[in-house]
Amino acid sequence: MATLTPFFAPAGGGGFVNYTCYGTSNTPQGWDAGDWPDILLNISPYTWASLGIVMALSLSVLGAAWGIWITGSTLVGAAVKAPRIKSKNLVSVIFCEATAIFGVIIAIILQGKLSDISVGENDKAPSAICATLFYSGYSIFWAGFAVGATNLASGITVGISGSGCALADAQDPSLFVKILIVEIFGSALGIFGLIVGIIMTQNAQF
Amino acid sequence: MPGKTLLLSQRPGGLATFNIQDGFNEALLRGLQLGFLSDADYRSILQCENLADVKLNLQETDYGAYVGDVAQISPSIVREKALEKLVNEFNLLRANANQPLSQFLEFIRYDYMIDNVMLILKATLNNPNVDVASLIKQTHPLGQFEESVFNSICAFENSPKGYAELYQSVLIDTPIGPYFARFLQEESAKVSQDASYVQNLLEELPTTKLESSLRKLYLEDFLEFCQGLGGDTATIMTDVIKARADATAINITLNSFGTMLNDPNLRESERKPLYPSMGFLYPEGTDKLSQVGDEMELAAVLRTYQVYRGIFDKHQRGDKTIDDAFYEREVQLNEMAWEGQFHYAAYYSYVRLKEQEIRNLVWICECIVQRQKDRASDHFVPVFSREASYRKR
Known part of the structure; x- marks a missing residue:
């Protein structure tokens, strides 16, 4: 097993910004300190x-942004022959926008969990705190990823169905509400990520 | 000519990426669908007693702005105005298009360019002193060249040398020049093999052979281009172009009866190369087509292909002309091509469906002028109709 010691902090735990986690207990059994x-x-x-x-x-x-691009370009084009759709179909753009707002909400909630930790004696955090730190770091990371990925997919979905909605509305106004329901379900995908992201980080605390 | 494989960034893409380049343009096109005449429009036009009434009815439709200020209305003016509208819409789309969509739209125009060149050539061959200006009026505005090009075509001399000159002096600069070059190349290769046959053939059937060859080369080139585009465009256009290739092959066979091309010695060597080397019939169907000598044999070959059996049955029973039967099929395919979103095939089907609408309109006007309204349904293939025969099934 190649040793990476030269690139990293001395054996026996990470050298964090302003404190060091305790001892060799972080290194799994059978691995030498300084292994990857x-x-x-x-x-x-x-x-x-x-x-x-x-x-x-x-x-x-x-x-x-991707969803608004897809919907927006279609909306502008379709409004040339059927100008009446232009304000009604802004709803599709707003639905896309909502996915960005979900991201903003989660980002604000997550960053509220970040704070400076209280450091133990000799600038060393007790190992119990270390475990909490790692738990918090990873859970916020993956919660962020879950929210981001679901909202990416949701945004594109809403964009594509919104584009279809604009075209359909231009041909037959009675289709607008029906396709809007498709969009709402597409938008719900992002809310799933939002909820799970909040639950994932419920116990995270620095 | 565009190559077979386009870079990923040069393809139209699919659901998530199509709108980056072509979202606005496609929505423009979809908006134009509102301009198709509805079943109700056709019904009220069919009730008209004279063309002035037709004009009044058309003013209620999308054609209103075009027929509004026409003083004297006639079927040819209806055609002219309807074509003007189509060309204006096409130019709007073309002006907003980026590559590769602009190339795709150009490909649609090549079709009409071939039509125009052939129209002028045929007229010149029949009557060398024909009036060029009146001929140019008959040409399709989508395949327009500069007037000098048309004038030069009229100076055409019917000989193998004449063809070479026509190419070198006129067509080499036009987009359809490459097809003409390949036609000449193939012919000259044959001349060296069997000079007398080709000589006779070129003298007897110059236009049929030229037109079929150009169309074949064009369709093959278009198909290759569409397949390079990938995505839904490739899938849908392949079906549409293949169906057209089949119609071409069947028509060539049908029209060859009673001409030199049907000579048993020439069927293989001269008629078969005119069939496009693609389509649902290709290769085993066109192989069989190349052997047939009359309508009965042709019907026997087509019996194994359900769609073409239906079309040929209509022709044989006399319900519809073969052209109308194929138009009906084409309208059906193009309406289906229109269904999907995020692909280019809708542009092609729009132009073809508009063409059909113009044919319908002109035919109905003709019937009204001739006071034979009972014949109006003969050549009438409604577009986006709730009452189309394939929707009732």
Whole structure:
């Protein structure tokens, strides 16, 4: 097993920004300190948490923007021959926008969980706190990813159905409400991520 | 000519990526669907006693702006105005198009360019002193060239040398030049093999052979381009073009009866190369088609293909002409091609369906002028109709 010691903190635990986690108990049995599992131990939980917040926001915004692009370009084109659709179909754009708002909400909630930790004696965190830190870091990271990915998919879905909605409305106004229901179900996909993301990080605390 | 494989960034893409380039343009096109005449429009036009009434009815439709200021209305003016509308809409789409959509739209125009060149050539061959200006009026505006091109075509001399000159001096600069070049190449390859046959054939059937060859090369090229585009465009256009290739092959066979092409010695060497090398009939169906010598044999070959059996039955029973039977099939396919979103086939089907609508309109007007309204349904193939025969099933 290749040793990565030169690149990382000294054996026996991660050197975080302003404190060090306790002793060799973090290194799994059978692994020497400084082996590659130490990479994970040497990444600060704050990094994971921040990445989670970034993904929750950026993937959601990406999905929303993509959806608005798909819907918006169709809406503008379809409104040339049927101008009456233009205000009604803004609802589709708003549905896409909602996926970005879900991302913003989650990002704000998640970042509220970040705070400076109270450091133990000699700038060393007790191992119990270490476990909480890792739990919090990972749960915020994956909650962020869950929210981001679901909202990305949801945004594109709403965009595509919104595009169909604009075209259908231009031909036959009675179709508008029916396709709007499809959009609402597409939008619900993002809410699933939102709910699960909140539950995942319920116990996360720095 | 575009190559077989396009880069990913040059393809129209699918559900999630199509709108990046073509979202606005496609929605424009879909909006134009509102302009098709409805069943109710046709019904009220069919009740008209004279063309002035037709004009009044048309003013209620999307054609209103075009027929409104026409003083004297006639079937040919209806055609002219309807074509003008189609061309305006097409130009709007073309002006908003990026590659590869613009290339796709150009491909749609090549079809009409071939029609126009053939129209002028045929007229010139029949009557060398024909009035060019009146001919140009008959050409299809979607396949328009500059007037000088048409004038030069009229100077055509019917000989193998004449063809070469026609190509070198006129058609080489037009988009359909490459098809003409390949036609000449294939012919000259044959001349070296068997000079006398080809000589006779070119003299007797110059236009039939030229037209079929150009159409064949065009369809093959178009299909290759569409397949390079990938996605739904490739899937749908393949079916539509294949159906057209089959119609072409069957028509070539049907029209060859009683001409030199039906000579048992020439069927294999001259008639078979005119069939497009694609389609649902290709290759074993076209193999059999190349052997048939009369309508009975043709019917026997087509009996194994359900769709074409139905079409040919209509022709043989005399219910419809073979052209109308194929038009009906084409309208059905194009309406289906229109159904999906995020593909280019809708552009093709729009132009073809509009063409059919214009044919319907002109035919109905003719019937009203001739006071033979009972014949109006003879060549009438409604578009996007609730009452189409294939919807009633």
